[in-house]
Amino acid sequence: MSKILGPDDVRRALARIAHEIVERERTGGLVLVGIADRGDHLALRLAGEIAKIEGVEVPVGILDITFYRDDIGLSAEAPEVHETKIPFDIAGRTVVLVDDVLFTGRTIRAAMDALTDLGRARRIRLAVLVDRGHRELPIRADFVGKNVPTQLSDDVRVLVTEVDGEDGAVVEEGTTGSALKETPAVAGQEAPAVAGQEAPAVAGQEAPALAGQEAPAVAGQEEGA
Amino acid sequence: MNQHLLSMHDVSAEDVIRILDTAESFREVGTRVIKKVPALRGRTVVNLFYENSTRTRISFELAAKRLSADVINFSSGGSSVSKGESLKDTALTLQAMGADAIVIRHSSSGSPFQLTKWVRGHVLNAGDGTHEHPTQALLDLYTMRERLGRLEGLRVAIVGDVLHSRVARSLSFGLVKMGADVTLVGPATLIPADAPQWGVHVSHDVDEVLSKLDVCYLLRVQTERQRLEYFPSVREYARLFGLNRSRVSLLPEGSLIMHPGPMNRGVEIDSDVADLPQSVIEDQVTNGIAVRMALLYLLLGGRQGEAAAEVTDG
Numbered sequence: 301m302s303k304i305l306g307p308d309d310v311r312r313a314l315a316r317i318a319h320e321i322v323e324r325e326r327t328g329g330l331v332l333v334g335i336a337d338r339g340d341h342l343a344l345r346l347a348g349e350i351a352k353i354e355g356v357e358v359p360v361g362i363l364d365i366t367f368y369r370d371d372i373g374l375s376a377e378a379p380e381v382h383e384t385k386i387p388f389d390i391a392g393r394t395v396v397l398v399d400d401v402l403f404t405g406r407t408i409r410a411a412m413d414a415l416t417d418l419g420r421a422r423r424i425r426l427a428v429l430v431d432r433g434h435r436e437l438p439i440r441a442d443f444v445g446k447n448v449p450t451q452l453s454d455d456v457r458v459l460v461t462e463v464d465g466e467d468g469a470v471v472e473e474g475t476t477g478s479a480l481k482e483t484p485a486v487a488g489q490e491a492p493a494v495a496g497q498e499a500p501a502v503a504g505q506e507a508p509a510l511a512g513q514e515a516p517a518v519a520g521q522e523e524g525a
Numbered sequence: 526m527n528q529h530l531l532s533m534h535d536v537s538a539e540d541v542i543r544i545l546d547t548a549e550s551f552r553e554v555g556t557r558v559i560k561k562v563p564a565l566r567g568r569t570v571v572n573l574f575y576e577n578s579t580r581t582r583i584s585f586e587l588a589a590k591r592l593s594a595d596v597i598n599f600s601s602g603g604s605s606v607s608k609g610e611s612l613k614d615t616a617l618t619l620q621a622m623g624a625d626a627i628v629i630r631h632s633s634s635g636s637p638f639q640l641t642k643w644v645r646g647h648v649l650n651a652g653d654g655t656h657e658h659p660t661q662a663l664l665d666l667y668t669m670r671e672r673l674g675r676l677e678g679l680r681v682a683i684v685g686d687v688l689h690s691r692v693a694r695s696l697s698f699g700l701v702k703m704g705a706d707v708t709l710v711g712p713a714t715l716i717p718a719d720a721p722q723w724g725v726h727v728s729h730d731v732d733e734v735l736s737k738l739d740v741c742y743l744l745r746v747q748t749e750r751q752r753l754e755y756f757p758s759v760r761e762y763a764r765l766f767g768l769n770r771s772r773v774s775l776l777p778e779g780s781l782i783m784h785p786g787p788m789n790r791g792v793e794i795d796s797d798v799a800d801l802p803q804s805v806i807e808d809q810v811t812n813g814i815a816v817r818m819a820l821l822y823l824l825l826g827g828r829q830g831e832a833a834a835e836v837t838d839g
Binding site: 372 | 824
């Protein structure tokens with residue numbers, strides 16, 4: 301396991317993203333929506349930074365995208381759900397979605413569908429702390445804390461003090477299912493697990509570490525999409 | 526979670542917490558302008574109702590629709606059942622049409638269990654005879670936890686015709702499982718003989734228990750299920766066990782009045798009592814949708830059973 305961001309890196313990255321958001325989007329009609337269950341904490345931090353810079357309180361909501369996932373029914377158990385709390389109308393606002401790690405893009409696709417059901421935002425932007433590549437959908441981030449080249453089979457995790465006791469980001473190379481929480485690795489032999497968004501599904505224990513060719517990370521895209 | 530929900534014995538205390546927590550998230554969906562999420566797109570839920578029902582059937586239908594599942598409502602009246610089709614043949618027909626879950630209400634105890642032998646999908650018991658009604662029990666547990674903040678240690682009286690009540694059975698099992706203190710109250714003729722083995726207390730005097738309650742749960746007097754006279758008259762029942770204003774004044778501050786509906790106003794509950802602020806009967810109905818969404822989601826949101834998997838993969 302190697303550390304890619306320490307507490308200071310996280311603080312600086314969030315401060316920079318906050319400046320960029322203010323510069324490009326201004327704060328009129330701006331709202332932040334964090335994707336549970338790390339993005340919501342990052343969104344609150346960003347709101348704090350924006351308050352320091354501009355002296356305005358930007359509304360912050362929490363979005364749970366579970367119901368919009370494209371892999372429901374592919375893992376053994378139904379994915380765990382969290383509560384959505386967006387106590388304001390997003391119609392006509394500029395919504396900055398905030399997530400911890402941008403990977404396949406499937407979480408963001410789900411988040412945009414969820415937002416669309418909540419109202420017609422004027423525009424939707426995306427801010428992430430870590431972009432680790434390996435997109436499976438045509439999605440990119442507008443604000444990025446750090447770009448991190450990774451193997452498909454790596455497990456990248458962002459830590460926030462509120463949940464994990466410290467700030468940072470770590471990469472675990474070619475991991476086993478141990479670190480997974482949301483999608484208990486469906487260690488299907490022929491059918492390597494589903495690429496759950498939060499929990500980039502890692503194939504079974506024996507799965508080759510160098511991913512890519514041998515380990516088609518997303519099984520059942522056809523059924524799932 | 527088991528593949529089916531037939532009885533409160535099918536769920537562990539841990540499952541109950543998971544169901545109630547999941548329902549919490551689904552309740553937020555019910556407050557949106559667009560009260561619908563795509564979680565169960567492409568799944569088919571059949572409501573197979575052999576007995577009349579308003580709230581349970583509509584609640585299940587709304588729950589499935591808010592999850593974007595396709596819903597088929599089947600009631601015995603307008604179907605081939607009136608031509609003499611057996612439950613088994615009906616079940617096999619539904620199976621052949623690709624039902625992923627069957628919600629069944631039937632006047633015979635045990636028919637949902639029977640159904641699980643014939644179909645591959647999930648079976649949810651929406652009330653079978655005088656046996657169980659687990660989704661009602663779960664929505665009641667949800668309502669109690671929401672209003673009172675906990676289940677453990679809650680003092681709950683279930684008052685009325687316990688003998689014929691599937692609600693009372695499921696709710697007792699659920700409450701005992703969650704560590705609540707349950708007292709069944711009613712005339713001796715309407716308390717099942719084996720009740721002490723459920724882990725509950727029994728009383729025949731409602732006035733004696735009221736002052737020690739967090740929840741007073743009233744059962745409907747079910748004249749349609751009674752073949753014999755279990756009590757002399759409805760008027761006597763109302764006088765001895767009906768919840769009226771003066772009995773409500775014995776209840777501690779902050780306690781709840783609950784009823785699974787439909788109410789017989791003036792029998793087990795006085796009309797003005799049903800409309801008091803501590804009566805949470807409408808909350809029960811609202812929460813029922815979220816709890817049933819949670820159940821359908823938890824049962825249908827995972828990979829489908831071995832048999833089903835073989836069929837789709839092959």
